[in-house]
Amino acid sequence: MCKEPTQEVKNITVKHFVLDNISTKVHDGNYRICLNKDCDVVYYDTVANEIFKKKDIKIPIWYKKDANPKYICYCNQVTEEQIISAVLKDGAKDMKDIIKFTGAKKNGKCEINNPLGKCCSPIIQETIDKALNMMK
Structure with a gap:
């Protein structure tokens, strides 16, 4: 659908992210999250033919x-x-420093708060690496 890789996401994550007035449309099965940055689709399920786009997300x-x-x-x-x-x-250089300076990862409820439904540590590390490369 999105012409890019996707990942499975639990419906509890989708329910947390969709607008309140359409949250009843989220069914009991799992969804896919579209990882294409240019696509308006965020979550979808081809079995139930359910699609949630950026405009449907809080x-x-x-x-x-x-x-x-x-x-x-x-x-x-x-x-x-x-x-x-x-x-x-x-001068942050690693995850420990980022936690100290920003408060990231302090109150983890990633299954409902992260759109991927999992821990943000890999994305934080990618961002640290991006910033460190800016210094070169």
Whole structure:
């Protein structure tokens, strides 16, 4: 559907992210999350023929084009900009430093707060690496 890789996401995650007025449309099965940054589809299920687009979602999806704010840690609302700033301005070098400077990963309920339904650690690390490369 999205011409890019997708990942399975539990319906509890989808229920948390869709607008309240359409949350009853979320069925009991699992969904796929579209990882194509240019696609308007966020969650879908081909069996139930259910599609939720960016306009149906409460919180911007960080990797989608034009996401604002661009959250990396949804549980603590830590943005890409904050992580990059912690590296460039505060001297953060690793995950431990990012947690200290930004508060990321402090209140983890990733299954419902992260659009992927899992821990944000890999995305935080990618953002740290991106910032460190900016320093070169």
